[in-house]
Amino acid sequence: MTSQVKWRKVIHTTYKILPLVWKMSPRALIVSHIIMIIQGCLPLVQVYLVAKVVGTTERVIAGELPYIYAVFWLLGQVSLSAFTSIMVLVEQLNGRRLGYRAANYFEHLIIDKTLRLSLLEFEKHASYDLLQLTSGSGERGMQMIMTLRQMVMNIITISGYLLTLWYFSPWLALFLLIVTIPSFLANIKQSGDRFRLTITQSPLMRKASYLQQLFRNRDAIKEIQLFRMGAYFKKKWNDVYWEQAEENMKLERKSGIVNYVMENIGQLSIAGTTVILVHIASKGRMTIAEYVALTIVVSSAYALMKGLVNYIVRFGEDGMYAERLFNYLQYPESKQQDAKLEFPKNLTHGITVKDLSFTYPNRQESSLKNVNLHIKQGERIAIVGDNGAGKSTFIKCLLGIYPVQNGTIFYDKTDICDIRSDSLKESSIAVFQDSVRYQLTVRENLMVGNMDGVTDDKRLHDALKVVGLSSENNSLELDTALGHLFQDSTDLSGGQWQRIALARVFIRDASFIVFDEPTGALDPLAEEHIFNKMLELTESKTAIFISHRLSSCIKADRIVVFKDGEIHEFGTHNQLLGHGGYYAKMFQAQSEKYQMQSAL
Ligand SMILES: Nc1ncnc2c1ncn2[C@@H]1O[C@H](COP(=O)(O)OP(=O)(O)OP(=O)(O)O)[C@@H](O)[C@H]1O
Ligand SMILES: [Mg+2]
Structure with a gap:
């Protein structure tokens, strides 16, 4: 996999993934988009209400209006906040639903593909490559869609904010747009560095995780203890761990400094925009209420633009990972x-x-x-x-x-x-x-030999008898769970597992x-x-x-x-x-x- 975000590929992947998500759950997608548009507009309504509350309060203080007017707009603000929370909740639940479906749907695609794949592909590509190709790529695909939604939502709100600012002075809107550019470029650069590091570190990560897993594997622990390899493997894991951690920390330090500088530039920009606002207000071209509302607009718009930049960057990264799902789905299938x-x-x-x-x-x-x-x-x-x-x-x-x-x-x-x-x-x-030792029941282990014979207990017992696993004194129950991974299961000796595998031959008429x-x-x-x-x-x-x-x-x-x-x-x-x-x-x-x- 390339270690750079390629936007053409990302767009291509989006183009392929959207119809799949639509196929998965059109209802959830429609609901999600309706909520997205509503959520995109809500901040604008919020700003309008702030202006109304401040304006009405001003007039109530001046004795021009009864105080009930201020209460009315305040109630409006409270209702909007309650409505916003409901929208967020509905969207969260809807998003989770879509997420579960997507993860399940993509996993189905991957499993079905694996079943049709020529086994030669497993020889061609080291199994870690195959794992890398498929693991998490479905979730990344779904994440892309979610991020895309967030991007569109932000764009709707930002456009509303910018139009509001433009209405008072085009300079305000342009200034705000321009000051976001350094943050945008810095973010893109950081994302590129992060993505490159993740890709180049993948072999290291796999090695660290492999060494770590050795200490969690029953058979490996047996050998490690017996041959006193513990200290050697621990050191090996430790070295790989720190090699990777040092590289990460270096990048985190660099990003931290850049983010610090960007944050301060951001605060300066907001201050600069506020100066323009004060200037316009001093010319009598806006009321106090409008001034208060516009300061909120400026800081919210800046925060949203920063968020948008983050979403764009994440979208690119997710797109590169999701692309692997489609690469996998294109592998040649068995000619058979x-x-x-x-x-x-x-x-x-x-x-x-x-x-x-x-x-x-x-x-x-x-x-x-x-x-x-x-x-x-x-x-x-x-x-x-x-x-x-x-x-x-x-x-x-x-x-x-x-x-x-x-x-x-x-x-x-x-x-x-x-x-x-x-x-x-x-x-x-x-x-x-x-033969694979399925950590399932005896019956299921025999099922591998003949799916149809699975309910024919006599046949299964006869096969167990032939391989010496069922005698008058010592019989293996068909529904006994085998293995050591799950509770209440019984493990077998190496030879007994082989007998189970052999028994499969005796229940199949091949x-x-x-x-x-x-x-x-x-x-x-x-x-x-x-x-x-x-x-x-x-x-x-x-x-x-x-x-x-x-x-x-x-x-x-x-x-x-x-x-x-x-x-x-x-x-x-x-x-x-x-x-x-x-x-x-x-x-x-x-x-x-x-x-x-x-x-x-
Ligand atoms: N998956 C593989 N990828 C590449 N080479 C392989 C693979 N499997 C086997 N080989 C190679 O093919 C040759 C034949 O291997 P094969 O497994 O058929 O031997 P075998 O006669 O069954 O040996 P054994 O008695 O050890 O089981 C060997 O040189 C082996 O290294
Ligand atoms: Mg062999």
């Missing part, structure tokens, strides 16, 4: 959104991968290079290989999580690019090593199943048991499982060995052992380890 075909029902021919290559957006080297593979219907494939060999990337391409960049993937004879995203996701299920090392935290007996269950479940289904424990792969129909983004070897366990290649070496190393352990 336009696909029309269904996932083949029985997958009779299987899956064919032809010359598949894939490069992450921020990388030079390809993570997959010309991968060719045919997986027959009902075949259970194990994928093995070193860390970083490309296993997870391969299955993410197969599942449509990443779009195909080069090459093709066919489900039966249908190109993956032509399969509707919903249909692809409905027909496949995947369990990853880092034709293509993928396991990306989801059993790493399971004890060996549980892994063996779940593995056998999985083989049973996937008997007639196409399944891929990635595992570093080669003993689990023996039962697979075929084993594919990935190395440096390529398929290095493939075949059955016995074929690969016979071949004496990389797989045989890995298998031998692992079995020697087990033999050594059993010998000990």
Whole structure:
């Protein structure tokens, strides 16, 4: 994001945001504008009443009028003040209502966009960029509209004031306008400095907040205490904190001095305008009442013009932040959104991968290079290989999580690019090593596997039984809240969380199943048991499982060995052992380890 306020962009953003606010709540917007016009005119009525009160009092003192006249105008003043307060209250409530709606509406836009976004965008832009793009941008948009309202309201009142002054002497109005210019320029400059500082400080702020959050994160505290990293992280946070605070204080000092000078110039200007007023009054061109009212007009007009300058500056800043919302909404969406075909029902021919290559957006080297593979219907494939060999990337391409960049993937004879995203996701299920631990109930955690099966308690219990989370002595209730973030919730061990993720597979009737090392935290007996269950479940289904424990792969129909983004070897366990290649070496190393352990 640029570190300067660009007014053309701000105006463009306003132009885009206004119709959205109108769509959100036309009634609230109309009410807001009516109140704005009334509020803009009220100060003028107030000045008129002041003139009337002073004028009438003068005449009452001179004995020209009965004192009830002065009381009448005073009552008018009191009524106006009561009316003004009501207007302010109504506007506040209306503004809050509009604010809540806007925040909700913009959040909907952001969430819906996120759901349609190609996941590759998350790889392209570091996640902090995405967060930065979206967080608070909706509120800023709403703030812009509110500030715009205030600006228009001020302009109405200021115009009334200036016209009143012009009526007595054009010089008065011109003088007042001219003396505001230095304050305007100083404010614009300060705002520019402030905005630039906020933008350049963003990485620092994020770092400070990250370091601070470490001390609020249960898992991080565990490590920090254990490895005695507390003092190191505290110092790191402290340094970043003061670096940022020093820069802020420098700017605040500068602004403070400028504001002090401007304030005094303002007071001098008001005094100067009052001198002009005295001069006009001495010529007998205005009454005492008019003089009193005009002094109020001068100081109020000056205050309002200063306010207007502040609003303009804030409007520019908010506009630059709000622009990010529209930038986010323009991100490219997943092409899968336009696909029309269904996932083949029985997958009779299987899956064919032809010359598949894939490069992450921020990388030079390809993570997959010309991968060719045919997986027959009902075949259970194990994928093995070193860390970083490309296993997870391969299955993410197969599942449509990443779009195909080069090459093709066919489900039966249908190109993956032509399969509707919903249909692809409905027909496949995947369990990853880092499945999200939703701090919700057991039922909701299982819902991730099958939204429709959520009320079928028997099915859910059966799935929990398969993964060993429901037994006669020790059963997990479906409505037990899991996690550690909320009250009355129960946390699980790492392996139990993995079992929850695995249970999702057993409540879904998917034709293509993928396991990306989801059993790493399971004890060996549980892994063996779940593995056998999985083989049973996937008997007639196409399944891929990635595992570093080669003993689990023996039962697979075929084993594919990935190395440096390529398929290095493939075949059955016995074929690969016979071949004496990389797989045989890995298998031998692992079995020697087990033999050594059993010998000990
Ligand atoms: N989000 C990413 N952005 C950039 N590069 C990535 C990303 N994810 C993976 N890579 C790179 O792509 C290559 C393949 O990664 P991948 O995750 O597919 O490996 P893997 O075989 O699943 O490894 P592991 O056994 O450790 O899970 C690696 O070099 C990795 O650094
Ligand atoms: Mg992986």
